[in-house]
Amino acid sequence: MNNESKNKAAAKKTDIIVIATATAKPDKEKEMEQALNDVAAPTRQQPGSVEFSLFRSKGNPAVIVGLERWSSEADHDKHLQGDHVKKLFAAMTDLLATPPVIDTYTIINEI
Numbered sequence: 001m002n003n004e005s006k007n008k009a010a011a012k013k014t015d016i017i018v019i020a021t022a023t024a025k026p027d028k029e030k031e032m033e034q035a036l037n038d039v040a041a042p043t044r045q046q047p048g049s050v051e052f053s054l055f056r057s058k059g060n061p062a063v064i065v066g067l068e069r070w071s072s073e074a075d076h077d078k079h080l081q082g083d084h085v086k087k088l089f090a091a092m093t094d095l096l097a098t099p100p101v102i103d104t105y106t107i108i109n110e111i
Helices: 002-009 029-044 073-080 083-095
Strands: 016-023 049-056 063-070 101-106
Touching: 002 073, 016 073, 029 049, 029 063, 063 073
Parallel strands: none
Antiparallel strands: 016 063, 016 101, 049 063
């Protein structure tokens, strides 16, 4: 069983969900997508990472939404200190049209 499968099997109602929405500057959509894809694998390998997925808006291709699921707030906080995340934040300075919208949720009901 790989790390991602183990993490999904360990998912529980006490996990936290982070949803981040980023809008690229005109003509920066591909660069933003690449910057986000570059952090996907290292993020998925981190302790406490249950899920990391990226989605592009059908209505606005400049918008990408990231969905993260973490075993705990502490695991997510540690993730934010990682070198790959610091590199992403630095790259996003030149790519974002507006500041990202990042919300954290707790689970109240799921299958």
